[in-house]
Amino acid sequence: MQLVELQRNVFEKQATDVAVLAVSYDPVQVLADFGTKNGIKFPLLSDVGSRVMGELGLLNPNMPEETGYWGFTYAEKHQGLPYPGTFLLDNAGVVLDKVFERSHRVRMGGNVLLDRLGLNALGGGTVVTASGPAVTAAAWADADEYFPNQVMRVTIRLAVEDGFHVYVPPNPPGFTGLTVEISSQDDVFISPFPVPTGHVFSVEGFTEEFNVVEGDIEVAVPFYIQQNLEAVTIPIRITYQACNDTTCLPPVGLDLAIDLREIRA
Numbered sequence: 001m002q003l004v005e006l007q008r009n010v011f012e013k014q015a016t017d018v019a020v021l022a023v024s025y026d027p028v029q030v031l032a033d034f035g036t037k038n039g040i041k042f043p044l045l046s047d048v049g050s051r052v053m054g055e056l057g058l059l060n061p062n063m064p065e066e067t068g069y070w071g072f073t074y075a076e077k078h079q080g081l082p083y084p085g086t087f088l089l090d091n092a093g094v095v096l097d098k099v100f101e102r103s104h105r106v107r108m109g110g111n112v113l114l115d116r117l118g119l120n121a122l123g124g125g126t127v128v129t130a131s132g133p134a135v136t137a138a139a140w141a142d143a144d145e146y147f148p149n150q151v152m153r154v155t156i157r158l159a160v161e162d163g164f165h166v167y168v169p170p171n172p173p174g175f176t177g178l179t180v181e182i183s184s185q186d187d188v189f190i191s192p193f194p195v196p197t198g199h200v201f202s203v204e205g206f207t208e209e210f211n212v213v214e215g216d217i218e219v220a221v222p223f224y225i226q227q228n229l230e231a232v233t234i235p236i237r238i239t240y241q242a243c244n245d246t247t248c249l250p251p252v253g254l255d256l257a258i259d260l261r262e263i264r265a
Contacts (some may be wrong), residue, residue: 002109002113003022004040004147005110006110007041018114020043021045022045023047023053024046024047025047025048025081025082026048027046031044031046050081053082054080058082059083060081060104063078066104083100084104085098085099085100086113086117106224108150109143109151109152111124111142111143111153112151112222125140125260126144128258133242133249133250134242135158135160135161135166135242136159137156137159138156138157138159139236139256140155141258142155145260146261146262146263148225148228151222152222153222153223154220155218155219155221156219156220156236157216157218157219158216160217165213165214166240167198167211167212168212170211171211172208175241175248177211178195178240179239180221181236182236185232187227187229188223188224188229188232189224191222191223193220194219195219196219197211198211199211199212228262229262232260232261233259235256236256236257236258239251239252239253
């Protein structure tokens with residue numbers, strides 16, 4: 001579904017100078033039907049028998065174990081499956097970068113892949129916001145729609161009012177550090193992610209040193225949805241304490257929610 005996502009959520013939303021060629025072991029007619037059904041505009045190339053992919057050393061020798069891991073029975077159709085991957089070439093055909101993944105099931109979504117290759121990710125889902133003392137929060141996913149097993153991101157951006165800062169761990173006892181919590185649900189898997197490290201800040205009269213951040217703070221949280229759930233809500237809880245040079249405001253919690261709907265190729 002990575003190809004469908006690239007077409008629907010990236011190339012149809014904004015012009016791009018990236019040319020895409022996709023190679024598969026599927027026969028020409030299968031690719032033609034797939035391209036017509038999903039509106040794929042870029043070329044889909046057929047490597048029946050995985051000859052070229054084999055010459056490049058891309059075939060996955062662990063398919064019997066992998067199909068078992070995902071609860072399937074290894075069959076003839078799984079022979080010749082490559083590791084999912086992408087090459088980035090320049091206009092002269094020189095490979096500039098490459099990204100390959102172990103699993104044939106869980107793959108990078110279109111925006112994640114473009115960012116990983118150093119290209120500009122395009123598009124973006126509906127922005128939701130919440131405000132508290134000295135801080136405004138906004139959050140959005142790469143798109144409002146998802147394909148099962150495609151890795152997407154929720155981006156969370158905090159705007160801290162001028163003259164204020166928020167604490168980040170490690171912080172002394174009695175002070176609330178910034179936390180961003182997105183709980184995993186059944187079949188919704190959230191990858192670990194760090195909060196900003198900040199810089200050291202001291203207050204006259206205190207022996208402790210604090211770690212703080214100011215201005216705009218952004219966190220990108222990868223996730224994927226394993227099953228066909230149709231509609232999914234991803235809850236976000238942000239806790240922080242904002243202070244200026246003379247005053248600390250009480251700790252605050254902000255709640256946001258990202259709504260996603262499934263699309264099927």
